[in-house]
Amino acid sequence: MKKKAAAPVRVRRSAEDARTAILDATELRLVESGPAGIRLQDVARDVGVSHPTILHHFGSRDRLVEAVITRRVHAMNHEVILALVGSPAGEAPAVALFERLFAMLGPGGHARVVAFLALEGRVPGAHPQSLMPLAEAAHVARLARLDPKTPRPTLEDTHFIVLLAAFGLFAEAIVGPLFRGEPEDQPNLETSRRFRAWFARLVLGQLEGP
Amino acid sequence: MKKKAAAPVRVRRSAEDARTAILDATELRLVESGPAGIRLQDVARDVGVSHPTILHHFGSRDRLVEAVITRRVHAMNHEVILALVGSPAGEAPAVALFERLFAMLGPGGHARVVAFLALEGRVPGAHPQSLMPLAEAAHVARLARLDPKTPRPTLEDTHFIVLLAAFGLFAEAIVGPLFRGEPEDQPNLETSRRFRAWFARLVLGQLEGP
DNA sequence: AGCTCTATCTACATTCTTGTCAACAGCTTC
């Protein structure tokens, strides 16, 4: 007698576990292809479920995309803040901080996600990503460390320096290898590292200078 | 007697005119949504033809995308080079040069195209976009204008400054409003302009300094 | 005018993607 055609062993997770597994798989697609590149069937295959299961847990593709973006942006903000508050002053720590930030933005994929969101014009009101609060904090610290005899820099000056730091790390992650003429599949990690160190010292010099 | 159901006035262009019209419409979609967002039906509607006409002229969607990217990248390189060679030395011209470059990258959409290409990993071997030749030219000019008594900067230092300039303009165009917390639909043009001027002077200062 | 070339169109085929639905099957509870 024939076997009953490979019993379809159905795994049944808790709703929360299923949602988490689906979000994890979706996040990979988000980093790789952006929100517009997410396909329910692909995600389903990655997780090992059928695509209606995803719809059951998230209602629609749009809501899934919204959920994964929200989770990712929250995680990114959290990691960036952690790195910033955990960094002491000084040149060597500044270089180390830039390394840490870059590791998150580049290899970690945060910069890609930000770029996709910016290009698609998806800026949920909930996540403005403004750097002004960071600039204000940096400005206070900057004034406190400056020689009282030197002229006081404006808040806008500090804001611009913070913006520049963010721009540099962001662009290095997205177009660094491209602008350096390195093949995408094997970028020159050493040149990239030296640029980041050079850049960190430049930014620090701007903050310490007049 | 009935009319013959609205005579389908068929416009017939030369093959070259048709290709150009199709590429023009495709280019708008490229800037707006990136290569992955180009739809034959949308382009056809924009041009006012049926989508098989596009396939007749370009063979396939892939070849259309390839053609529009090639044309756009060539145009971009051409414009950038024109702007660079037409710029004299000095602080005011440097600020003006940055304005001109930004006008092409931001409102002109070049930065968006570059970002899409970088994110999708489409870097045709034909267009490596390396800034090294530019850095070498800048290095020669830099050495010629430096005080002979000061230590000679390395080529890598000049390369990094050129990279930083490109990174700043690129990122300002892509994520400037986002990182400044401005609504996408009405960015603060004045703040953006001041940042670019501040940034141009910073870059110039790096080239002139030691 | 008649002929040829080919740009263009309508209609259709195929594949992909999201979404719906009814049924199935683990877990928990009684």
Place this chain on the structure above:
DNA sequence: GAAGCTGTTGACAAGAATGTAGATAGAGCT
């Protein structure tokens, strides 16, 4: 162990997107 809840699934529907095929119709040429 029976019942209920719900996570899960296959089958199907509907629409969109690319690509194909044959017919049609401008434009140039003789």
